[in-house]
Amino acid sequence: MTDDDYYPPVSPISAGLPGKCPRCGRGHLFKNFIDVPPACDACGLDYAFADSGDGPAVFVIMIAGFVVLGFALWLEFTYEPPMWVHIVVSLPLLIVVCGGLLRVLKGVLICLQYRNKAAEGRWEG
Numbered sequence: 001m002t003d004d005d006y007y008p009p010v011s012p013i014s015a016g017l018p019g020k021c022p023r024c025g026r027g028h029l030f031k032n033f034i035d036v037p038p039a040c041d042a043c044g045l046d047y048a049f050a051d052s053g054d055g056p057a058v059f060v061i062m063i064a065g066f067v068v069l070g071f072a073l074w075l076e077f078t079y080e081p082p083m084w085v086h087i088v089v090s091l092p093l094l095i096v097v098c099g100g101l102l103r104v105l106k107g108v109l110i111c112l113q114y115r116n117k118a119a120e121g122r123w124e125g
């Protein structure tokens with residue numbers, strides 16, 4: 001019996017989207033915007049395992065690139081606006097979409113990593 005057996009399973013999606021702890025689903029997974037604190041403030045789960053690496057960034061690039069670039073191209077070819085319109089409209093849209101997606105996807109990927117016990121390979125000794 002480990003500490004993990006004490007907690008009922010939490011869906012990685014329902015815990016990860018709002019940035020909650022993957023074990024208890026109540027504690028905070030993020031300290032500031034996307035910084036992961038050393039441990040859960042509710043159940044004490046050690047977050048040392050949490051290493052989503054470049055995973056969230058890849059999904060952000062794929063999704064935001066498709067959505068925001070698609071919007072910018074549509075705007076350009078439909079209205080042919082001056083360049084400052086893209087700086088005022090498309091650039092802030094890109095920053096908001098990337099920032100929002102990065103936090104959400106990082107939370108989901110860390111929760112999936114916890115659920116699936118994903119880590120670097122180690123030799124069994």
Ligand SMILES: [Zn+2]
Nearest residue numbers: 021024040043
């Ligand atoms: Zn917790």
